[in-house]
Amino acid sequence: MTWLQCIECDERYSGGEPRYTCDCGGLLEVRYEEIPSRSDFTGPLGVWRYSSILPLETADSVTLHEGGTPLYDAGKLSDELGVDIHVKHEGMNPTCSFKDRGMTVGVSKAIELGIERVACASTGNTSAALSAYGAAADIPAVVLLPQDKVAMGKVAQALMHGAELVELDGNFDECLRIVRDLADEGFFYVLNSINPYRLEGQKTIAFELLEQLNWELPDRVVLPIGNAGNISAIYKGFREFYHAGIIEEIPMMTGVQAEGASPLVGALQKSGPLEPFESPETKATAIRIGDPVNAPKAREAIGETGGTATSVTDEELMDAQVKLAQYEGIGVEPASATSVAGVRKLLDEGVIDSTETIACVTTGHVLKDPDAALEASGDTVKTDATREAVRNALN
Numbered sequence: 001m002t003w004l005q006c007i008e009c010d011e012r013y014s015g016g017e018p019r020y021t022c023d024c025g026g027l028l029e030v031r032y033e034e035i036p037s038r039s040d041f042t043g044p045l046g047v048w049r050y051s052s053i054l055p056l057e058t059a060d061s062v063t064l065h066e067g068g069t070p071l072y073d074a075g076k077l078s079d080e081l082g083v084d085i086h087v088k089h090e091g092m093n094p095t096c097s098f099k100d101r102g103m104t105v106g107v108s109k110a111i112e113l114g115i116e117r118v119a120c121a122s123t124g125n126t127s128a129a130l131s132a133y134g135a136a137a138d139i140p141a142v143v144l145l146p147q148d149k150v151a152m153g154k155v156a157q158a159l160m161h162g163a164e165l166v167e168l169d170g171n172f173d174e175c176l177r178i179v180r181d182l183a184d185e186g187f188f189y190v191l192n193s194i195n196p197y198r199l200e201g202q203k204t205i206a207f208e209l210l211e212q213l214n215w216e217l218p219d220r221v222v223l224p225i226g227n228a229g230n231i232s233a234i235y236k237g238f239r240e241f242y243h244a245g246i247i248e249e250i251p252m253m254t255g256v257q258a259e260g261a262s263p264l265v266g267a268l269q270k271s272g273p274l275e276p277f278e279s280p281e282t283k284a285t286a287i288r289i290g291d292p293v294n295a296p297k298a299r300e301a302i303g304e305t306g307g308t309a310t311s312v313t314d315e316e317l318m319d320a321q322v323k324l325a326q327y328e329g330i331g332v333e334p335a336s337a338t339s340v341a342g343v344r345k346l347l348d349e350g351v352i353d354s355t356e357t358i359a360c361v362t363t364g365h366v367l368k369d370p371d372a373a374l375e376a377s378g379d380t381v382k383t384d385a386t387r388e389a390v391r392n393a394l395n
């Protein structure tokens with residue numbers, strides 16, 4: 001049995017109807033009566049291997065075989081940075097980002113609740129995932145995007161999967177506010193990370209990571225922060241295993257924002273309230289977010305694990321993107337590379353110790369944003385079509 005519980009006042013809701021927040025305004029999370037055990041996990045590595053601690057009760061899952069993403073030992077990067085780095089590449093999901101883990105659960109739950117139309121605001125990846133899972137479930141999907149600020153690969157995905165796309169003359173935060181308002185009017189069911197069911201799918205990153213490391217905990221998990229759902233979800237996954245006695249510690253949860261969109265970093269540094277960025281700006285368009293809705297959950301994740309948050313410049317994250325691609329063969333989009341850029345910065349500052357084992361989560365695939373990849377990696381060489389010209393052109 002599951003229910004929804006407010007993280008602020010502990011009020012409980014049955015979860016049998018659409019609800020995103022508590023009457024007090026607090027964020028909700030899914031709670032379970034049953035405690036998981038390792039023997040419950042059967043089937044191939046992937047989201048639904050953990051169905052005993054996922055909130056689907058009667059409906060069948062809508063699945064595109066998400067999860068089961070590779071974990072790489074990043075040997076050359078580890079040598080260069082002087083710390084042991086593993087990379088969990090979530091860009092290897094069906095629509096090429098971690099959002100698929102959330103959508104398989106969120107869309108399945110929408111079907112269970114009898115929802116007829118789903119929606120999201122998006123910087124791109126959520127829209128691609130919602131559209132694909134909406135198509136698979138045969139449920140119409142609506143997407144609100146900040147105009148001209150979404151990488152083309154993501155827009156193409158959402159259109160190809162048949163979603164209705166509306167571009168707004170505003171930023172992501174404004175899109176999300178409007179989506180939430182229209183949901184309150186009954187227009188559709190929101191599948192952004194304000195939806196507690198969606199985040200349940202994303203917590204399986206923690207479970208897979210542990211299994212792939214033969215149940216040896218990394219000291220730290222480092223990942224990008226945008227709307228702050230993923231860090232909250234992964235922490236919840238670790239916390240559930242901790243309370244079940246499956247693990248004895250929780251890794252230090254460490255989030256990285258782009259400097260031009262780093263309200264959470266600012267709030268943590270001041271130990272004060274979050275002051276939204278009115279005009280967030282970064283080349284990592286996926287995390288161009290000024291008012292992360294899951295900030296209270298993310299603060300818990302970081303605070304309760306002795307983790308931290310930092311920000312990196314666009315130059316730093318582009319450099320990390322190229323290093324991941326050229327040292328390790330791991331192609332990620334700009335936002336994902338903030339994880340590695342953040343590790344470098346925290347090592348330089350002495351926050352990360354070189355004896356730590358670190359798991360970086362790279363959240364989206366390089367092909368999501370071809371323009372950014374070209375900008376970061378340089379240009380082609382053009383020559384005449386002769387053997388001599390090519391010989392001369394090559395180093």
Ligand SMILES: Cc1ncc(COP(=O)(O)O)c(C=O)c1O
Pocket residue numbers: 097123125126193224225226227228229230231286287333335336363364
């Ligand atoms: C590629 C990518 N990485 C990271 C993030 C940040 O994740 P979250 O919003 O859960 O913090 C997003 C979306 O926000 C994303 O699309």
Ligand SMILES: N[C@@H](CCOP(=O)(O)O)C(=O)O
Pocket residue numbers: 099120121122123124125126127191192193194226227229286287
């Ligand atoms: N990067 C996200 C922004 C929306 O985040 P969500 O997790 O709340 O859906 C995107 O891909 O749109």
